[in-house]
Amino acid sequence: MSDSPTLFERIIAREIPSTVVYEDDRYIAIKDIAPKAPLHLLVIPKEVSTRVDEITDPQEMGELWLTAIKVARQHAEDYRLVVNCGKGGGQMVFHTHIHILAGWEGGPDQDI
Numbered sequence: 001m002s003d004s005p006t007l008f009e010r011i012i013a014r015e016i017p018s019t020v021v022y023e024d025d026r027y028i029a030i031k032d033i034a035p036k037a038p039l040h041l042l043v044i045p046k047e048v049s050t051r052v053d054e055i056t057d058p059q060e061m062g063e064l065w066l067t068a069i070k071v072a073r074q075h076a077e078d079y080r081l082v083v084n085c086g087k088g089g090g091q092m093v094f095h096t097h098i099h100i101l102a103g104w105e106g107g108p109d110q111d112i
């Protein structure tokens with residue numbers, strides 16, 4: 001892992017502005033800058049890991065997903081949670097995060 005702060009660490013530190021929709025001592029949720037759905041949020045653990053499969057502690061993994069579900073339910077009844085893992089999986093920011101996507105009329109534009 002690089003020593004320099006990740007983009008999301010800089011957002012957490014308020015060095016880079018973002019729209020924060022949720023924050024506690026361990027997680028932050030922000031609006032995605034380039035939304036791929038009417039609602040597009042990112043749930044980000046403050047403790048840095050590069051990608052989700054680096055998290056090996058079941059409690060930590062569970063808390064991350066439970067936080068994403070909690071934030072999603074604060075904004076939508078139905079939603080999609082997505083994790084891009086590694087460059088080949090479409091990950092561009094190497095600080096673990098879960099995408100919350102929601103708000104399409106009649107369901108997502110694309111099935112997976």
Ligand code: 5GP
Nearest residue numbers: 018030031032033034084090091092093094
């Ligand atoms: P990834 O492809 O790594 O799973 O997702 C990274 C996400 O971060 C992308 O959806 C991208 O639009 C979002 N993103 C990139 N830079 C910024 C930024 O400066 N602010 C916010 N709020 N989102 C960003």
